[in-house]
Amino acid sequence: MTGSIDQQRESLGARLREIRFTAGLSGAALARLNQWHPSKVSKIEYGRIMPSLEDISAYCRDCNAEDQLADLAATRRNIDTAYLEWQKILGTGTKRRQNTFIRAEAGARILRGYEPVVIPGLLQTADYAAGILRKVIEFQEIPNDLDEGVSARMERQRVLYQRDHLFHFVIAEQTLYTTVGDDQTMIGQMDRLLAVQGMPRVTLGIVPATAPFETTTTGFVMFDTSTVYVEAITAELTITQPREIKVYHRTFDTLAGQSVTGEAARLLIRRALDSRA
Numbered sequence: 001m002t003g004s005i006d007q008q009r010e011s012l013g014a015r016l017r018e019i020r021f022t023a024g025l026s027g028a029a030l031a032r033l034n035q036w037h038p039s040k041v042s043k044i045e046y047g048r049i050m051p052s053l054e055d056i057s058a059y060c061r062d063c064n065a066e067d068q069l070a071d072l073a074a075t076r077r078n079i080d081t082a083y084l085e086w087q088k089i090l091g092t093g094t095k096r097r098q099n100t101f102i103r104a105e106a107g108a109r110i111l112r113g114y115e116p117v118v119i120p121g122l123l124q125t126a127d128y129a130a131g132i133l134r135k136v137i138e139f140q141e142i143p144n145d146l147d148e149g150v151s152a153r154m155e156r157q158r159v160l161y162q163r164d165h166l167f168h169f170v171i172a173e174q175t176l177y178t179t180v181g182d183d184q185t186m187i188g189q190m191d192r193l194l195a196v197q198g199m200p201r202v203t204l205g206i207v208p209a210t211a212p213f214e215t216t217t218t219g220f221v222m223f224d225t226s227t228v229y230v231e232a233i234t235a236e237l238t239i240t241q242p243r244e245i246k247v248y249h250r251t252f253d254t255l256a257g258q259s260v261t262g263e264a265a266r267l268l269i270r271r272a273l274d275s276r277a
Helices: 005-023 027-033 040-045 053-062 066-081 095-106 126-140 146-161 183-196 242-258 262-276
Strands: 083-085 110-115 166-172 202-207 220-223 227-231 235-239
Touching: 005 040, 005 053, 005 066, 027 040, 027 053, 053 066, 066 242, 095 146, 110 242, 126 146, 126 183, 166 242, 183 202, 183 262, 202 242, 202 262, 220 242, 227 242, 235 242
Parallel strands: 110 166, 166 202
Antiparallel strands: 083 235, 110 220, 220 227, 227 235
């Protein structure tokens, strides 16, 4: 959901209008059924006001479209939280952002993530994390809380050792060569990836640089089947709509199918390690 809040509200209103048309129910009749002001229906359907979850429930109930309630309700919640600019997220520094991920990761039983350029945060060494967060602080021009941010990112990794969690990371081969810090930082990070492969609840797949094109994508993290975080250039998107999450699942499955694991993945990591040595 990359459009403006106004566009998203208009889109939701259009979907509700289509539901009402399909049911053959007039706006006036829907308003009478729910004791609404006669103008409320048109204001909702043309995006002039935001419908509440109760309003959406009334639409689905009175228009015999209760099978669409879950998706519409997710859309409504998503409008409030889906698009958060980095300046707002990182306004007080990087630590708060890391703490948000600690809570999200602790609450998910299965976590899937794809990264095209850098190593995922849960797999980073402290030196590599410092290199990443240092650049974030400089580029976003936010308060410098580098040590606190790195410490919080390292704390996040405790979740990797919890028995009731499963992790599947897919990374592009490019992530092995994107230089963060210096060669020693990268050598340490490659060693960390080799060690991660031995963890019982972690699957690491690498998409070779020569893999054929299948779909355009960016970095994203999936928490069970309920939420997807997508890192865009100016903002973070939080996806909760079931129909959109299905697309991300299909995208992840496609990338995972292209990836190599086990000894083939170790070969790619060692090749990157040798290039630094």
